[in-house]
Amino acid sequence: MYELDLTILFAGVVAGAAPIVLAALGETITEKAGIINLSLDGTILLSAMAAFVVAFETDNILLGFVVAAGVGAMVAAIVAFFSIYLNQSQVAVGFVLTLMTRDMAYFLGNSYSRIQGPQVTPLPLGFLKNIPLVGPVFFNQNIPVYFSLVMILFCWWYMYRTPLGLQLRSVGEHPRASYARGINPKKLQMFYAICGGLLVGLAGATFSLSVKPGWGRPQGAEGTGWIALAIVIFGGWHPLKAAMGAYLFAFLQVMGIYCQQWVPSVPAQVFQVAPFPLMIFTLLVMSLAQKESVLSWAEDKAGMKSILAFFSGTIPTSLGKPYRPD
């Protein structure tokens, strides 16, 4: 009865993961530059609401995406400004904004709840969609999904293959050294926090205009921001690994629905918890992998060594500690 059609399954995973990929990439950029934006969960909801309302009122989906990106950028700018220029804890400000933007989204979007609105139409890509297996999975989607795919490669290329990307990573690792090289860490951190915020805003719009169309309380995007934060860590602050994490999570989510058919007594929400123990486990392995004793213990165990190597991502050294001139 529940025939598992693999192409449909994977196409669903790629489409459903699009907003998570965007949010995780945005947060990866932000954290690589040394700023931790904890407000993701609320930001996604607020931008989702803004996108839906704007698209509904103007009947212009593109404008919805633009406004959502603006909302995301604004929230990120507040976090970065409080931390870089006002010397406040990023975690504290981000946390307050998480709660506040979520409530603002519910409050302002109240009169647009549960109404039919515009949504993104699919746009199969001509000849590409006819490639067997890969075609229907990747090229029979809509523009936000294509955008998320392109962004994965772009982020990786920008961070690791361009001089600007080197600057981005340097302010997250050692802002003092980059200052000595003539870079203004404050400006750069502010800039990349806003860039990350733009992507997070687009993630919100992708929810309300494509993946879970419409607005309401709850919208269905709740918790995604926290998951994206977990995925950034799981991905070891690397855009490609983070994207992989997002797809893995979307896959788990879809499998959760199938699992529920096999074990009906367990609600789907229980399976959605999966990324969080994984996040804790990743962090634990990551920090253990830096300990001498653990390394020597894993020396003669081939399996252990590769596990440690997989989780060997290192946290940006100055994450959460903005640059202070003497």
Add this chain to the structure above:
Amino acid sequence: MGQIEMGRFFRYLIEGMLTLLAVFFFTTIILLASGAPPFAAYYHIFKGSLGSWSKLAHVIKVWIPLTLCASGLLYTFRIGLWNIGVEGQIMLGAVFTTAVLRLGAAESMPMLFLGLSFIAGIAGGAIWAIISGYLKTKGGVHEIFAGLGLNFVGQGIILWLIFGPWRRPGVASMSGTELFSQKLWISFIPVLRFSPVGLALALTALVSTALILRYTHMGLNLKAVGNNQDAAYLLGLKPDRYMITAMIFAGGFAGLAGSVQVTGVYHRLLPAISSNYGYLALLVVMLANYNVWITPAVAFFFACLNVGSIQLPMMLKIDSSLSGVIQGSLVLATLAVFSWRTHKKRFQEQLRHV
């Protein structure tokens, strides 16, 4: 000297007024943007929270878990830990409490088992806190991520229990487990439906926290570790041990809040048992500037906002989340004013050195 004190007092007063004014303007703009009459909204929040004795009782019912969690958070903030896992600690407290009350013998000896269930609740919250404490001290996992992860795991455990082993006979649903028999409810004042036991517990927690932090060695040591871990270590204090101790206090109080919610408010376990009070308590303590005696006042104000805004959907057809907007903008504005003050001070010091 007195004059300087007065001057500082007035400056704080003016800053406080400015903060309130800024928040007032911000929320009014938000209200206007949503097309609701602002003053009617403020009036309904006021009337819905302090308008009658039963409304006030409801406010106190919210104040109790908020104050319990905030008391616990004072320990962890004092030592410099961001115990965001307080939400999950409430949940585990509630789960452990429910587990004890579900024992077959509970109804024959209600008083004994109620007492045991409170101890179990404290233990449940403390265990969840100890896990994130050890992840921090032994595993090198930041307490925010450990706590956050455990919050979601806690939510998963509750959902699994409600839909699995503890599901209601017949149909399992989001409305929670079966209601306990009346014998297992903690005593409450019938008309106002609020329990003096919970109130007494919250007050005890608050006063004991104040005394411990102010007058004991432990309180001083927590502060020492929080201010400078390396210096504290050189003094012979073990930072790890004090971090775990602070987490146990925070988790214990949060677990107790979970017990009160189960035995005194809902009389069952339900998915939203923590009602976000843990997250809200973090805001309370931040807005109180980590001061023990300001904390209950802020908690009361936040409870008023929460309870008062319940009226809004009915009266004005606007969402009750307005309270969250007011609370969040209050904390943000206070942080901004606070940093402006320190900024100015630092600037003046730099000038003096010139």
